[in-house]
Amino acid sequence: MTKQVIHYGKHPSQFVEAWFPENRSPDSAVVLLHGGWWRAKHGLHLMDELAADLHQRGHLVWNVEYRRIDGDGGGWPETLDDVLAAIQSLTSEVSQVNPSSIAIIGHSAGGHLALLAAKTARLAAVVALAPITDVARCAAEGLGEGATPAFLKHVGLTKEVFKEASPLEQAPIGAPQLVVHGSDDARVPLSHSQAYVSRATRVGDSVELREVQEGDHMFVLQPGHSYWPKAMEWLNDVTAGLSSLPPAGQCKHLT
Numbered sequence: 001m002t003k004q005v006i007h008y009g010k011h012p013s014q015f016v017e018a019w020f021p022e023n024r025s026p027d028s029a030v031v032l033l034h035g036g037w038w039r040a041k042h043g044l045h046l047m048d049e050l051a052a053d054l055h056q057r058g059h060l061v062w063n064v065e066y067r068r069i070d071g072d073g074g075g076w077p078e079t080l081d082d083v084l085a086a087i088q089s090l091t092s093e094v095s096q097v098n099p100s101s102i103a104i105i106g107h108s109a110g111g112h113l114a115l116l117a118a119k120t121a122r123l124a125a126v127v128a129l130a131p132i133t134d135v136a137r138c139a140a141e142g143l144g145e146g147a148t149p150a151f152l153k154h155v156g157l158t159k160e161v162f163k164e165a166s167p168l169e170q171a172p173i174g175a176p177q178l179v180v181h182g183s184d185d186a187r188v189p190l191s192h193s194q195a196y197v198s199r200a201t202r203v204g205d206s207v208e209l210r211e212v213q214e215g216d217h218m219f220v221l222q223p224g225h226s227y228w229p230k231a232m233e234w235l236n237d238v239t240a241g242l243s244s245l246p247p248a249g250q251c252k253h254l255t
Contacts, residue, residue, distance in 0.1 A: 002019075002021075002022055003017060003018065003019050003020070004020065004129065005009050005017055005018075005251060006018050006019045006093060008085045008086050008088070008089035009082065009085060009135075011067055011073055013058065013065050013066060013067045013068065013072055013073070013082075013087070013120075013189070014029075014065070014066070014067065014082055014086075015065050016044075016062050016064050016089065016090075016254075017044060017051070017063040017065075018059060018060070018061070018063075018090075018093070019051055019054075019060065019061035019062075019063070020074040021058060021059075021060065022249075024032045025183075028059055028060070028061070028101065028102075028103060028124075028239050029059065029060045029094065029101060029102045029103070030054050030059045030060075030062065030102070030103050030104070031064060031087060031090065031102060031103070031104040031105070031111075031114075031123075031209075032044070032047040032050060032054075032061060032062065032063045032064060032104075032105050032106070032110075033047075033064055033066075033083060033104065033105070033106035033107070033111070033113050033114050033117075033175035034046040034063075034064075034065075034106075034107060034109075035106070035108025035110045035111065035129075035130075036108065036168065037108070037109050037132075037144035037145075037147035037151075038068050038069050038074060038079060038109045038144075038147060038150075038151045039069055039070050039147060039195050040068040040069065040070040040072040040074075041064060041070070043146075043238055044063050044064060044065045045108070046221060047063050047107070047110075047127055047221070048063075048091070048212065049221060049222065049223055049226035050221060050223055050228075051063045051226050052103065053197065053223035053228070057140075057232065060094065060097075062086065062087075062090045064083060064086040066079050066083055066086065066113075067079055069150045069151055069153075070150070072209055075150075075151055075152070075153060075154045075155075075168070076151055076154065076161065076164075076165050077155075077164075078154075078164075079113065079152060080117065080120075081114055081153075082255045083117045084117055084120060084121060085116075086135070087099065087117060087121050087123075090101065090102065090172075099121045099123055100122060100123070100124055100135055101124055101239075102121075102123045102124055103125040103127070103238075103239055104117060104118055104123050104125070104126050104127075105126075105127040105128075105135060106128060106129065106131065107129040107131075107220055108130050108131065108132060108188060108217065108223060109132055109147075110129075110131075111128035111129055111130065111132060111133075112131055112132035112133065112135075114119070114126050114128055114131070115131060115167035115170070115173055115177070116125075116165075116167055116170060117199060118173050118174070118175045119169055119170055119172075119174055119175075120171045122174065122175070123175050124175060124176075124238070124239055125175055125178075125235060125238045125239055126152050126173065126176070126177045126178070127174055127177075127178045127180070127231055127234075127235060128177060128178070128180070128193075129180050129181075129220035129221075130181050130182065130185055130187070130188050130193070130217050131181075131188070131192075131193065131196070132188055132192070132194055133166065133167045133168045133192055133195070133196035134166050134167075134168040134196065135148050135151070135152065135162055135165045135166045136159075136162035136166060137168075137192065138192075139152075139162075139189075143187070143188065144159070144187070150158075151165075152165065159212025160172050163173045167196060167200075168196050168200075171196070171199055171203050171205055172205040173200065173201040173205055174205070174239045175205075176206045176207075177200070177205060177207040177208070178207075178208050178209060178210065178231060178235070179193050179196070179208070179209045179210070180189075180210045180212065180220055180227055180231060181210075181211060181212070181215070182211075182214070182216050182217065182219055183211055183213050183214060183215060184215060184216050185197075185215065185216055185217045186216070188217060188248070190221065190244040197209040199220060208234070210227065212227050215227075
């Protein structure tokens, strides 16, 4: 395995850890986005176990760090801009990758960013793990210890901003989506995903919700959990037929 740190911007948090499979063409490219309510104390290593498993399955993995709140320069829309720039760095780094061949997996706040980025960048598929989908509802319910007002503080808590920053309001996303959520999630309640899937399906998206009984907010980060192989089957099914990518030796590197 060849793992490299690649910077897509000048800020210290604007980088990815890229996992390049050795000696064979990867099956597809997968972007990972960690959660943590957009806060600076949480980072991309939350996704390390999923990244390692995806790599072992033959995927090129783009584990993304981005600017977060609490003094890291993040917020709305800067954090989403970082994610889009990181995706652009993937298409620049590996010449045969285009957005329509990229799948994106995000957890919690990373799921929020994954859904919005998939719409803007027109990605191939989204796996949203206990995602934040309705920022207005999160603010109203006081979830994340005040994270939503902090995330939106640069632009204000207006109806227009809530709409722009909420996957619920931005549906249809335009890519197949798998949403996985635990019934015992106290950080982002299951009802949020239920409401999102209902709306997204109604406006024409292809979305599947898998509810995991007794699942909390963090089980989705464990590739040893029984949900993960089934999620990978779904991902393989929806990305079947996408163009294969070049071996790591044929990747052109950013300077």
